[in-house]
Amino acid sequence: MSIFLTGDLFFGNRSDVLRATMESRQRLCESLAVQFSALVASDDIETIDLTLQNLVLRDGEISSAALRTEDGKLQAESGNHRERWADVAPGKSTMTHTQVPIFKNNQRWGTVEVRFADAAPVSTVDRYLSPFVMLALYISVAGFFAYAFFMKRTLKHLDPGAVIPDRVKSALDVLTEGVVVVDSKGQIVLANAAFTEKINANSRQLLGKRLAQLGWNLEAEQTVPWELAMQTGESQLDQQMQLKMADGTVLTFQVNSSPVQDEKSKPQGALATFDDVTEIVKKNVQLSDMVGELQQSRDEVNRKNEELKVLAERDSLTGCFNRRAFFERAYAEFSEAERSGSELSVIMMDIDFFKAVNDTYGHGVGDDVIKEVGRILEDGMRGAEVVGRYGGEEFCVLLPATDSAQAARIGERLRHEIQEKVWLCDSRIDQKITSSFGVTSTADSAESADALVDRADQALYESKESGRNRVMVWRRPAEPEAAAS
Numbered sequence: 001m002s003i004f005l006t007g008d009l010f011f012g013n014r015s016d017v018l019r020a021t022m023e024s025r026q027r028l029c030e031s032l033a034v035q036f037s038a039l040v041a042s043d044d045i046e047t048i049d050l051t052l053q054n055l056v057l058r059d060g061e062i063s064s065a066a067l068r069t070e071d072g073k074l075q076a077e078s079g080n081h082r083e084r085w086a087d088v089a090p091g092k093s094t095m096t097h098t099q100v101p102i103f104k105n106n107q108r109w110g111t112v113e114v115r116f117a118d119a120a121p122v123s124t125v126d127r128y129l130s131p132f133v134m135l136a137l138y139i140s141v142a143g144f145f146a147y148a149f150f151m152k153r154t155l156k157h158l159d160p161g162a163v164i165p166d167r168v169k170s171a172l173d174v175l176t177e178g179v180v181v182v183d184s185k186g187q188i189v190l191a192n193a194a195f196t197e198k199i200n201a202n203s204r205q206l207l208g209k210r211l212a213q214l215g216w217n218l219e220a221e222q223t224v225p226w227e228l229a230m231q232t233g234e235s236q237l238d239q240q241m242q243l244k245m246a247d248g249t250v251l252t253f254q255v256n257s258s259p260v261q262d263e264k265s266k267p268q269g270a271l272a273t274f275d276d277v278t279e280i281v282k283k284n285v286q287l288s289d290m291v292g293e294l295q296q297s298r299d300e301v302n303r304k305n306e307e308l309k310v311l312a313e314r315d316s317l318t319g320c321f322n323r324r325a326f327f328e329r330a331y332a333e334f335s336e337a338e339r340s341g342s343e344l345s346v347i348m349m350d351i352d353f354f355k356a357v358n359d360t361y362g363h364g365v366g367d368d369v370i371k372e373v374g375r376i377l378e379d380g381m382r383g384a385e386v387v388g389r390y391g392g393e394e395f396c397v398l399l400p401a402t403d404s405a406q407a408a409r410i411g412e413r414l415r416h417e418i419q420e421k422v423w424l425c426d427s428r429i430d431q432k433i434t435s436s437f438g439v440t441s442t443a444d445s446a447e448s449a450d451a452l453v454d455r456a457d458q459a460l461y462e463s464k465e466s467g468r469n470r471v472m473v474w475r476r477p478a479e480p481e482a483a484a485s
Ligand SMILES: Nc1nc2c(ncn2[C@@H]2O[C@H](COP(=O)(O)OP(=O)(O)OP(=O)(O)O)[C@@H](O)[C@H]2O)c(=O)[nH]1
Pocket: 350, 351, 352, 353, 354, 355, 356, 358, 362, 363, 364, 365, 366, 367, 370, 391, 392, 393, 464, 468
C-alpha cells in the first residue's frame, strides 16, 4: 500500500498535468464556440475567419483551426487545417484534436475544430510508459526491493547465526571453554565447538533456541545468569549450573556471563562461557564425603576414647574416680598446692559395720548402699573437689584450697547426710547406716600425696577406734583428738 501511494504521488501527478492541459484546451475551444455561435447567428463568417487566423498566428500551441458546418464543409480555416485534421472521428476530442459544437437558433449548426501542436516527440519508451505503466513498473520494482529486504530480514531471523561473522566463529571454536552468544531474547546466535561437543548437540540445531531451555536444573523463579547480566547490565561470575543430558547424566558448568550492549548501553544480548567442572565437583563431593566419614570416625574414636577414659578412671559401681585415677588427681593437686602455697585437705571415710549390712540384707543391698554413699559424696562436692572409691566400702575425697577445719565441717555434713539418707535407699533396710571420717591437710607438713592420704587413713582409723560414726582430724601420732561426734 505504501508503495502504491508513493507511486501514485509521483506518477499520479504526471497524469494530473495531462488532464489539466486537456481541460484548458477544451475550455479555450468552448469559449471560441460561444463567440462563434454569436457570429454565426449574424452570419459574420469573415470575423470568424479572421479570429482563426489570429489564433493560429498568436498561439504557438495551436497548429490549425477551422469552423465546419454540420454537412462537413469548412466555412473558415487557418494553418492548413484540412491536412492537419485528417482521419479525425467527428465529435470526439483528444489531447491534440479538440472539437466543440456550435448552435444557431438552438439547432446544431457546426463545429469549431482546433488542432493543437503535438507535445514533445513521443518516443517509443514514452509511448509505452504511460502513467499507469510507470506506476505498475514502479510498484513492481519497489515491491521487489521491499520483498528482498523483508526476506533478508526474515532469513536473518530464521538464521540468527548470520549476525556473527564467520571469522569470529572460527576464533571462538579454537577455545576449549564453551562459549555461547545469545540475543536480547536469550536465543542462541552462536555456540562454539567446545560447547556443542560438550552437550552432544549440533550447532545449527541450537541456533534460535533459548539457551535457558536446554535442560538446566533451575530453582523455581531462578533467573539464568546471562539473562540477569542483560537485566542488570553487569557481569555475572562463577555461577554453578547443572545441565541434564538426554542420557540422564548431569554436567556441571562454571558459568560467567557478560551483557552485550549497544552504544547507548541498551542490552542487545549476552555472552556466556561454560567451563565444565563436572569431574572437579564429583571429586569434591567424594572428598567431602570422605572428610565427613573421617570426621565421623574421629568422633567415634573420641567417643570410644572418652568411654575408655571413663572406664579407666571411674569405678563401675559408683561412678566415682577409681583408686588409680584418684591418686593421679591427688598427685596433681598436691603439686599445685605446693606451687601455689594453698592448703589441700583429704577426707577418708568408711561405712561402719558394712560386713553386717552384707550379711543382713545381702550383697546386692550392700552394693546399693555403697552406690548411695558414693552419690551423696559426689553431690556434696564443688568445683575441683574429687571423690574416689578407695576400696570396698571406703571413699577418699580431695579438697583443694581447703583447710582441715573446713574439711572437718564438710566431713561432718557428709556423715550426717549418710546417716539420714542411706538407709532409705532400699526398702529392705530397716536401720540407719553410719560412717566414720578421717581428715588431714597439707598444713600438717605431709611430704607427699601418699603421705597425706595415709594420714587421713590414720585419722579414720582413730574414728573407728574411738567408737565410729564420727569425724577425726589427724594429729601427730602422740595426740590424735576427736573433732566431733
Ligand atoms: N556388697 C559389697 N560388699 C563389699 C564390697 N567391697 C567390700 N565389701 C565388703 O565390705 C566388708 C568390709 O568389712 P570390714 O572391713 O570387715 O569392716 P566393717 O564390717 O565395715 O566394719 P568396720 O569397718 O570396722 O566398721 C566386707 O565384708 C567385704 O566383703 C562391695 O563392693 N560390695
